Each structure stands twice: as structure tokens, then as C-alpha cells.
Amino acid sequence: MLVAFAIFGTLPFWISEIGLYPYLGAEVLIFCIYALGYNVLLGYGGLPSFGHGAYFGIGAYAFGLAQFNLSSSLWLCLVAAILAAAFFGAIVSLFISHRRGIYFALMTIAFGQMFFFIASKWTSVTKGEDGLLNILRLPADFGFAAYPIQRNIPFYWFVFGCFVVTIIVLWRVVNSPFGKVVQAIKQNEARTAFLGYNVVLYKAAVFTLSCAVAGFAGALFAMAQGGAFVQVMNLQWSGVVVLMVLIGGGFVSFWGPVLGVVLYFVARDLLGVYTDTWQLWFGLLFMLVVMFKPEGLAGIWQGIVYRKQKPRSSASLHLLVMLRGR
Amino acid sequence: MALFEAQGLHMRFGDRVVLEDISLDFPEGRLSGIMGPNGAGKTTCFNVLTGRYKPTRGRVVFDGEDITGLPPRTIARKGVSRSFQLMNLFNDFTAEENVLVALPAMRQRGFDLIGDAMGDRDLRERAEAVLERVGLAGKGPELAKNLSYGDRRALEIGVALAAEPRVLFLDEPTSGLGTDAIARLGHLIRKLKGEITIVAIEHDMEFLFGLADSIAVIHWGQVIRRGTPAELRANPWVQNSNLGRLK
Numbered sequence: 001m002l003v004a005f006a007i008f009g010t011l012p013f014w015i016s017e018i019g020l021y022p023y024l025g026a027e028v029l030i031f032c033i034y035a036l037g038y039n040v041l042l043g044y045g046g047l048p049s050f051g052h053g054a055y056f057g058i059g060a061y062a063f064g065l066a067q068f069n070l071s072s073s074l075w076l077c078l079v080a081a082i083l084a085a086a087f088f089g090a091i092v093s094l095f096i097s098h099r100r101g102i103y104f105a106l107m108t109i110a111f112g113q114m115f116f117f118i119a120s121k122w123t124s125v126t127k128g129e130d131g132l133l134n135i136l137r138l139p140a141d142f143g144f145a146a147y148p149i150q151r152n153i154p155f156y157w158f159v160f161g162c163f164v165v166t167i168i169v170l171w172r173v174v175n176s177p178f179g180k181v182v183q184a185i186k187q188n189e190a191r192t193a194f195l196g197y198n199v200v201l202y203k204a205a206v207f208t209l210s211c212a213v214a215g216f217a218g219a220l221f222a223m224a225q226g227g228a229f230v231q232v233m234n235l236q237w238s239g240v241v242v243l244m245v246l247i248g249g250g251f252v253s254f255w256g257p258v259l260g261v262v263l264y265f266v267a268r269d270l271l272g273v274y275t276d277t278w279q280l281w282f283g284l285l286f287m288l289v290v291m292f293k294p295e296g297l298a299g300i301w302q303g304i305v306y307r308k309q310k311p312r313s314s315a316s317l318h319l320l321v322m323l324r325g326r
Numbered sequence: 327m328a329l330f331e332a333q334g335l336h337m338r339f340g341d342r343v344v345l346e347d348i349s350l351d352f353p354e355g356r357l358s359g360i361m362g363p364n365g366a367g368k369t370t371c372f373n374v375l376t377g378r379y380k381p382t383r384g385r386v387v388f389d390g391e392d393i394t395g396l397p398p399r400t401i402a403r404k405g406v407s408r409s410f411q412l413m414n415l416f417n418d419f420t421a422e423e424n425v426l427v428a429l430p431a432m433r434q435r436g437f438d439l440i441g442d443a444m445g446d447r448d449l450r451e452r453a454e455a456v457l458e459r460v461g462l463a464g465k466g467p468e469l470a471k472n473l474s475y476g477d478r479r480a481l482e483i484g485v486a487l488a489a490e491p492r493v494l495f496l497d498e499p500t501s502g503l504g505t506d507a508i509a510r511l512g513h514l515i516r517k518l519k520g521e522i523t524i525v526a527i528e529h530d531m532e533f534l535f536g537l538a539d540s541i542a543v544i545h546w547g548q549v550i551r552r553g554t555p556a557e558l559r560a561n562p563w564v565q566n567s568n569l570g571r572l573k
Binding site (some may be wrong): 176190193 | 443
């Protein structure tokens with residue numbers, strides 16, 4: 001945790017020195033928010049969603065549409081993005097929360113694709129393939145002072161603030177009674193029901209929460225890019241966040257997704273300089289991680305720190321249980 | 327008057343009849359046993375009584391209320407708890423967390439997204455008390471998956487007890503336990519008797535005969551004998567059956 005805050009908290013001061021740029025830092029943090037929210041669903045809840053890009057995209061579009069049609073307040077537009085993603089997530093959760101394992105996963109893909117095609121075809125609202133352009137980085141108005149974030153470094157600090165808030169909120173959630181129940185459902189859904197918990201309601205709630213965080217990240221991404229684009233809603237982009245979380249080690253660590261996101265962007269921006277086929281290598285890395293170290297980077301780190309390997313079967317079992325359903 | 331009753335339960339899976347006209351009653355504060363050979367339908371009977379399966383026919387009545395076909399969570403909230411033949415713990419939780427999550431007070435706070443689940447002293451004290459009750463004092467911080475078989479079995483009962491039930495269903499609680507662990511379990515159940523109503527399926531006849539106030543024998547999905555342990559001991563059918571050799 002301290003390392004993450006030390007790196008991200010000083011990033012604008014040194015990132016240019018290593019040949020990179022502050023915008024990349026903002027992008028990394030936005031995806032960290034997205035992946036951390038997704039990990040509450042996958043890593044803590046054991047619920048595999050392969051259509052989460054839809055809610056990221058809904059957040060981006062909602063932010064833009066709110067900015068164009070409702071208000072020029074950054075906060076209101078962010079709230080609109082979060083609520084829109086949570087609303088559609090809640091609707092979807094009504095249909096999928098009584099499912100488990102592969103059926104849950106397939107339903108998320110189906111709904112994700114549905115949202116993707118709606119966004120692609122509803123051109124009067126989303127502008128289709130062209131995307132919703134000219135989304136502004138509205139000033140962060142704190143009442144006593146407005147903080148302009150048009151330039152990349154101030155924008156980075158704003159996103160860093162959002163990252164810190166997200167970390168605090170999600171850390172509280174996963175350690176709260178709600179978080180414990182969600183983890184119990186992941187481990188043993190039937191037993192949790194026999195203890196009197198309405199597991200369907202909890203699954204719906206955690207799915208909605210995760211969608212809300214995805215929408216928040218989507219809104220920040222729309223600000224970063226100056227537009228909302230349908231590509232982020234497609235199946236491939238939905239898969240990227242799964243890769244990030246699994247490679248990072250979301251099953252064994254709250255911080256795993258952050259590692260996964262950093263690795264993804266390092267691969268894209270450093271490996272990508274040398275080869276156009278960086279995604280092939282990243283995909284191969286994912287396969288190796290799943291085969292030999294399902295705990296991901298966080299698991300490797302824990303193994304080094306504690307000088308002992310966690311039983312490999314543990315994370316493998318999570319994957320297996322997740323896909324089979326219990 | 328019985329606290330918990332099964333009235334004319336039938337259960338059918340496809341064309342296979344698993345339970346046929348099962349009528350049982352479990353008086354309050356007593357330990358009632360259910361015995362029978364493998365495949366007799368005992369666990370299915372438990373599953374019907376605790377809401378996992380809806381019976382094809384018949385009624386399940388708890389404290390005068392018809393609870394037939396209600397989902398397990400609703401039945402659990404009314405005060406019915408159960409342990410499982412195949413241990414059904416939260417393996418990645420510590421023993422304390424296993425018990426904590428089963429506490430009704432925790433369930434009431436289930437949608438608290440801000441509080442610290444492990445920071446509530448009252449909840450932790452209650453969890454520790456349950457662990458102590460089942461002989462796991464001091465083992466709270468250990469992961470459930472790292473506990474010995476006997477301790478896991480005790481934790482299984484601890485989780486069921488933590489729910490503060492009025493009726494506790496125990497499905498083969500001695501399964502896989504050694505002599506010492508069975509003695510400890512017997513001691514625990516003896517302590518619980520009178521406090522709550524207990525219904526136990528058990529293969530270990532000596533264990534059940536030593537604890538139960540009354541026993542029902544199920545075979546081929548039907549109740550074929552009922553009585554006190556003494557009555558069943560004297561019953562020629564039970565003596566000649568393969569249910570277990572009585573010493």
C-alpha cells in the first residue's frame with residue numbers, strides 16, 4: 001500500500017525523466033479504479049463478469065451526456081455517471097444474481113454485448129462509432145476554490161485523489177460485514193443461505209457496486225480522452241480488466257489489481273515500442289500465470305515476503321469453483 | 327407438544343421415491359435421533375426439513391407454523407440451523423470468521439458497508455464464546471482449512487450453533503471422528519441437550535443410543551420403527567439389522 005501511494009503520489013515529478021508522460025499515469029490510475037472495483041466482484045465475490053466494459057462505457061457516456069444536457073458541475077456529472085452505471089448494473093443483476101459459475105459469466109457477456117450494440121446503433125445519443133466528442137475536463141469546484149484540471153498534471157492529481165477515495169471506500173467495503181458476507185458467498189453459497197442470508201440480494205448488491213465503480217472510472221476515462229467511445233464496451237475490453245485482475249492477483253490481495261494494471265500498461269507502452277505483437281506476449285503471460293501461479297503477481301510477492309508459497313491449489317480452486325459454480 | 331413436525335412427507339426424484347409418508351415429531355428440548363442404513367433417505371429427510379428440497383407431498387411444521395417449501399434462508403431465520411455430513415465450512419476464513427458470519431447479529435448488519443466486521447468487540451466476544459463452547463478456544467485465528475479433522479467437525483457444529491437456533495439438525499456429527507473426538511462431541515451434545523432441540527442423524531449407534539431421548543429408524547424412505555433407545559435395543563428387528571452392532 002505504501003509503495004503504491006509512494007509511486008503514484010510522486011509520479012508527476014519523475015515520470016517524464018524516464019521517457020513517459022503524466023497522461024499515462026492518469027490512465028493507469030483510472031484503470032486501477034476500474035480493476036479494484038471489478039475485483040470486489042471477482043476476487044471477493046467470486047462472480048466472474050465478462051461484460052464489465054459495458055458499465056465502464058455507460059459511465060463514460062453518462063458523464064458526457066450529463067455535461068452536455070444537465071449541468072456543468074463536475075461533481076454532478078460524476079454522480080450521474082456513477083448512478084447510470086449502477087442503475088443499469090442493478091437491472092442486469094436482477095436477471096443474473098440467481099445464477100452461478102459459467103451461467104453467471106455467460107449472462108454477463110450477453111448483457112455486455114447488448115449494451116455494446118445499443119451504444120453502437122443508438123447514434124442519435126451516442127454518436128455511434130464516432131463517439132461522443134468534446135467532453136470537457138470540468139473544473140473541480142470545491143466551493144471556496146475551483147481547481148482547473150484541463151492540463152494533464154492537474155488532471156493527474158485529480159485522478160489520484162479519486163484513486164485514494166476509491167481505495168478508502170473499497171477497503172472499507174471489503175472489510176465490512178457486507179464484505180464478509182460476500183466473501184462467505186464466494187466460498188460456500190449454499191452454507192451462507194442456510195445461515196439465513198439472502199445470497200441473491202447480496203450478489204445483486206455487489207454486482208451493482210462494482211458497476212458503479214466501473215461507471216466512475218468510465219467517467220474519468222471520458223475526461224481523460226475528451227470523449228466517450230463505444231470500443232471500451234466491447235468484449236475485448238471487458239476481457240482486459242479480467243486479465244489485469246487475474247495477472248495482478250486479485251484472488252489473494254486487495255492490491256493485486258493495481259499490479260495487474262501497471263503490468264498491462266508497462267507491456268503496452270514499453271513492450272509495444274518494440275513489437276506490435278505485445279498483446280500476444282501479454283496473452284502468453286496470462287496463460288503462464290493461470291497455469292503456474294494463479295495467485296498472480298501479488299501471490300508471487302507474498303511468496304517472496306513470507307518465504308513460503310501459499311498452496312497453489314488455493315487460487316486454482318477459486319478459478320475452478322468460480323467457473324463451475326458451487 | 328412437538329416443536330418441529332414432519333407430516334406425511336413424500337419426496338420423489340423423477341420416478342424414484344426417496345421418502346414415503348414420513349411423519350416425525352421432535353419435542354422441544356429433547357434430542358431426537360434418526361438412524362437407518364446408507365441410502366435409507368435420512369439426509370434427504372434432513373434436506374426437506376431444512377428447506378433444501380421442497381417435498382412432493384406433506385407438511386413441515388415448526389412451532390405451529392407451516393414452513394413447507396420455504397427457502398433455507400427463511401427457515402434459518404426462524405431458528406432452524408443445521409450441520410452437514412460433508413463438512414461445509416468457509417475454508418478461507420479463520421475459525422472465528424466462520425462463527426462470526428453465522429451470528430444473527432452479523433446477519434442483521436449484513437448490509438453495513440462501512441463498519442469493521444472484525445472490529446466489533448461484542449460480535450467477536452460472542453464468536454469466541456461459541457468457539458469455547460465447542461472446544462475450540464484459542465483456535466479462532468486459524469484458517470478453517472488448516473484445522474484438524476476433529477476440530478473442523480467441531481467448528482461445523484459451532485457454525486450451526488452460532489446461528490442461535492431453537493432447533494439444531496446434526497447430520498452425522500461423528501462421521502470420520504476418532505474415539506476421543508467422539509467422546510468430546512458427546513460431551514458437547516450432552517451439554518446442549520435441554521438448551522435447544524436437537525435432531526441428529528447418526529451411524530454410530532452407541533453414540534446415538536447414549537444420547538437420544540427417542541429414535542426413529544428409517545429404511546427404504548419409510549419410518550419403520552420408533553421408540554426410546556431402550557425400546558429399540560430390545561427390538562429384534564433392530565438387533566438383527568445391519569444398522570450397527572450394539573454392544
